[in-house]
Amino acid sequence: MERSEQELVRRDNLTKIRELGIEPFPAATFPITHLAKEINEKAEFGEDNMSTNYQEVTVAGRLMARRIMGKAAFASIQDSSGRVQIYVSRDDIAPGEDKALYNTLFKKLLDLGDFIGVTGHVFKTRTGETSIHVKEFTFLGKSLRPLPVVKTDDEGKVYDAFSDLELRYRQRYVDLIVNPKVKEVFLKRTKLVTAIRTFLDGMGMIEVETPILQAIHGGAAARPFATHHNTLDMPMYLRIANELYLKRLIVGGFDAVYEFSKNFRNEGMDRTHNPEFTAIEFYVAYKDYNWMMDTTENMLECIIKAVNGGDNAKVMADEHEINFTGPYRRLPMADAIKEFTGEDINGADEDELRAIAKRLHVALDKTMGRGKIIDEIFGDHVEAKLIQPTFITDYPVEMSPLTKKHRSKEGLVERFELFVNGKEIANSYSELNDPIDQRERFEEQVELANRGDDESMPMDEDFLRALEYGMPPTAGIGFGIDRLVMLVTGQKSIQEVLFFPQMKPEA
RNA sequence: GAUCCUUUAGCUCAGCUGGUUAGAGCAUCUCACUUUUAAUGAGAGGGUCCUGGGUUCGAAGCCCAGAGGGAUCACCA
Numbered sequence A: 001m002e003r004s005e006q007e008l009v010r011r012d013n014l015t016k017i018r019e020l021g022i023e024p025f026p027a028a029t030f031p032i033t034h035l036a037k038e039i040n041e042k043a044e045f046g047e048d049n050m051s052t053n054y055q056e057v058t059v060a061g062r063l064m065a066r067r068i069m070g071k072a073a074f075a076s077i078q079d080s081s082g083r084v085q086i087y088v089s090r091d092d093i094a095p096g097e098d099k100a101l102y103n104t105l106f107k108k109l110l111d112l113g114d115f116i117g118v119t120g121h122v123f124k125t126r127t128g129e130t131s132i133h134v135k136e137f138t139f140l141g142k143s144l145r146p147l148p149v150v151k152t153d154d155e156g157k158v159y160d161a162f163s164d165l166e167l168r169y170r171q172r173y174v175d176l177i178v179n180p181k182v183k184e185v186f187l188k189r190t191k192l193v194t195a196i197r198t199f200l201d202g203m204g205m206i207e208v209e210t211p212i213l214q215a216i217h218g219g220a221a222a223r224p225f226a227t228h229h230n231t232l233d234m235p236m237y238l239r240i241a242n243e244l245y246l247k248r249l250i251v252g253g254f255d256a257v258y259e260f261s262k263n264f265r266n267e268g269m270d271r272t273h274n275p276e277f278t279a280i281e282f283y284v285a286y287k288d289y290n291w292m293m294d295t296t297e298n299m300l301e302c303i304i305k306a307v308n309g310g311d312n313a314k315v316m317a318d319e320h321e322i323n324f325t326g327p328y329r330r331l332p333m334a335d336a337i338k339e340f341t342g343e344d345i346n347g348a349d350e351d352e353l354r355a356i357a358k359r360l361h362v363a364l365d366k367t368m369g370r371g372k373i374i375d376e377i378f379g380d381h382v383e384a385k386l387i388q389p390t391f392i393t394d395y396p397v398e399m400s401p402l403t404k405k406h407r408s409k410e411g412l413v414e415r416f417e418l419f420v421n422g423k424e425i426a427n428s429y430s431e432l433n434d435p436i437d438q439r440e441r442f443e444e445q446v447e448l449a450n451r452g453d454d455e456s457m458p459m460d461e462d463f464l465r466a467l468e469y470g471m472p473p474t475a476g477i478g479f480g481i482d483r484l485v486m487l488v489t490g491q492k493s494i495q496e497v498l499f500f501p502q503m504k505p506e507a
Numbered sequence B: 001g002a003u004c005c006u007u008u009a010g011c012u013c014a015g016c017u018g019g020u021u022a023g024a025g026c027a028u029c030u031c032a033c034u035u036u037u038a039a040u041g042a043g044a045g046g047g048u049c050c051u052g053g054g055u056u057c058g059a060a061g062c063c064c065a066g067a068g069g070g071a072u073c074a075c076c077a
Helices: A005-019 A036-042 A100-109 A165-170 A172-178 A180-202 A243-251 A289-308 A333-341 A350-359 A370-381 A435-450 A461-469 A481-489
Strands: A057-069 A072-079 A082-089 A115-124 A130-141 A226-229 A234-238 A256-264 A276-285 A314-317 A320-323 A329-332 A390-396 A412-420 A423-430 A474-480
Touching: A005 A100, A036 A057, A036 A072, A036 A082, A036 A130, A057 A082, A057 A130, A082 A115, A100 A130, A165 A172, A172 A180, A180 A256, A180 A289, A180 A481, A243 A256, A243 A276, A243 A461, A243 A474, A276 A289, A276 A481, A289 A314, A289 A390, A289 A412, A289 A423, A289 A474, A314 A481, A329 A333, A333 A370, A333 A390, A350 A370, A370 A390, A423 A481, A435 A461, A474 A481
Parallel strands: A082 A130, A329 A390
Antiparallel strands: A057 A072, A057 A115, A072 A082, A115 A130, A226 A234, A256 A276, A276 A474, A314 A320, A390 A412, A412 A423, A423 A474
C-alpha cells in the first residue's frame, strides 16, 4: 500500500518517540479530572486572570490545533465534551537543561490527532480565552493518519469543512471527530431512545427480546434477507418485524411488552431506507387503537420535550414548525381523501375506485385490488400534505392482514398511521385476535404469494396456534426510530442518523 | 432497476474551446517567533486528474465501457 508523505512523517515520528524512551501507545490508566466543556463553562477568574476554582486540572484528548511561537505555544485539546485551549511554554514543561520534551516531542514529533494528557492551572489569556497553563504533559497515543483540518473563525464560519458524503459515511469515526454537529445528532438519537424507554417503563411495560433470526418471517409486507442454518439444514430469515413474537408474549400473559427492534428488509436504498433499521413496537392488552392514539400523543409530546430539553414540544422540519403537543387530528382515510381530492370513496366498488383514480391521475396496474387502489390515491394526493401530526384511521381490510375488523364500519379495519411532515412515522392497530379470521387472512396472503407477490406474508401455524389458545383484546404500535430521529434533528437523509449506513463495498 | 449530476494533493476546491512542467487555501516539511486563536513571516515538498479502452500530433477536459457517491423516480418503513 502506498503511503502519503504525511503518513510517512507520522510513522517516522512514532519511531522517534520510541527512541526518546516514550511509549507511543501506553497502557496505564490516565487520571482525568475534568472535561473541556466544564472548564470552559465553569471556570471563574480572579483579578490576575487565574482561575479561582480550577487551580489544577488534568484533561486528555486529541491535539486538534497547534500554534507554535518559538518557546511557547497554544494548542487545542478535544475530548468527548469539546475543545479547550492549552498554553505550553518550554521552560514550564522542561524546566531543566534538557529541553527535548518541548523542542523535540511537543514541537516536532507531536502530530494533529495524537492523544495527549495535560495537567496545569486554568487561566484566561489576554484575548479572554479560557486556557490551561500546562506544567505536565503526557503522550497517550499516536495518530498515524492525518485528519481533515476544519477551521472555524470568530463568527463561527467554517473553513474546509469535511463534507464529502462518501468519506463521511465510510469513515464515520473521522466525521465524528471533526464535525461536532454530527455528534450532536447521534447524542439526540440516544436521548430519544432513552426517553421512549423511560416513558414505556413508566407505564409499567416490560422490555423484551425476541428472535432476530426467524424460520418464518412475519409481521410485515417486505422481502426478507435469507440465510441458512447449517446444523438444522434449513433456511432462516432476518426478521422484517417482531410483531408476531410480541403478540405471542401477550398470549403468554404479559399485559404490556415492548422491544426496540432491529429489522432487516431486502429492498431498495434511498434517503429514507436502509436495509437495516430500528423500530420500537409495543403491545398492550385490553386496549384498542383509540387508547393507542391517546398514548401516542402523550409519548411523543413527552419524548420530544425530553430531547429538546425543557417544555418545548416543537421541532423544525423543512420550513414547518411541527408541534407535538396533543391531541392530534384524527381523520378517517376516506374523509382525508375527500378533503384533499373532493372524491368520495365510501362504498365505492373496485370499478368506481378505478374511475376515481383515473380522474385524479393516479397510475394503477391491473393486479391492484380495492385496498391497494385506495392506498395509491392516498399516497399520491394526501400523504405529503399531512404536516402537523395527524392520525389517519380506518384502513381497507385488504391492506392489513393482522388487524381487527372495524367494530362498525364494513370493509375497514381498526388501524391508524401517524403522519408528520408528510411522512408516516407510526402504524398501529387493534390487533386481530380471532384465530379463525386470522387464518383466513393468512390464506389470502398465501394466495397473493402464489400469484407472485414476493412481499406477502407466509402462513405461520405456530402463531395461529398461539391465537387459538386465546389472546386478549390488544392494541399494538410500531414507530420508525430512524425517521423519528430525522424529524427531531432536522436531517433529510437516514444516513445522517445511522452511525454506519449501508454502503457498497469500496473499490 | 431507470434518468440526470458528480469523482483532480491528506482535506476543501479551481482548472476556459483539447495545447509548455496540472494550480490555490488549509495540512505537511525547513527556518524565525514566550499570550496566539482561520496565529504570523520566509522558503520547500507532495498528484494512478476514479478505472479501462478509444479519438488526436497532443486528453484532467472529447467518445465508449465500468466503479464509487449524490439527486429524482420506481419498490418500501
